[in-house]
Amino acid sequence: MKNLPLLFLGIFFCLAFSWTGLILSSEIQYGGLKPIALEEGETPQPQAIVGEAQQGRLIYIDQGCLYCHSQQVRRKGYGADWERGWGDRQTVPRDYILQPRVLLGTSRTGPDLMTIGQRQPSTEWHYLHLYNPDITSKGSIMPPFRYLFETREIGDAPSPDALIFPDDYAYERPPAGYEIVPTERARQLVAYLLSLKVDYELPESRFAE
Secondary structure, three states: OOOHHHHHHHHHHHHHHHHHHHHHHHHHHHOOOOOEOOOOOOOOEOOOOOHHHHHHHHHHHHOOHHHOOOOOOOOOOOOOOOOOOOOOOOOOHHHHOOOOOOOOOOOOOOOOOOOHHHHOOOHHHHHHHHHOHHHHOOOOOOOOOHHHEEEEEOOOOOOOOOOOOOOOOOOOOOOOOEEEEEOHHHHHHHHHHHHOOOOOOEOOEOOOO
């Protein structure tokens, strides 16, 4: 009983030092970061994700994409991100300041997606990749997301966003007179993936020479 005050103080100071090191120091270092323009008249970067892409971000989280894909380009010498073409510069804290939840990811079972909107700007590519990853990435271990698409009868003309399968597609095709089209969730998810770009420079991170 005599040591209770000392024990209490020990616990208090442990928690206080932990809070100071993890929370307060981070707030001091990064809490004041804002979008910034390198040149006068340029749009400050980064920009917030809005519209369909914002809804797609929620679907990205809901589908668990962040468990197999990261969103951070490491600096040279800390992995093969540059050699793989995953980015033209390393990502820094300012890149994430407008994100309500930073999706750094927990592993890289699949490629990093921080710049997927630059590397793969084709909407059609992303639809095919979601429907059957093996179409666009032979041997991919990514599971198909066919439930984000629907098969429906073709009307007066095929839908503009109906999937067009390559000639060597070896899997089941829709029946004659039917087409496979993305649902609203698929369109929103692809809009989010296309919005993932690091096509701007920041004072603390410039493009590679």
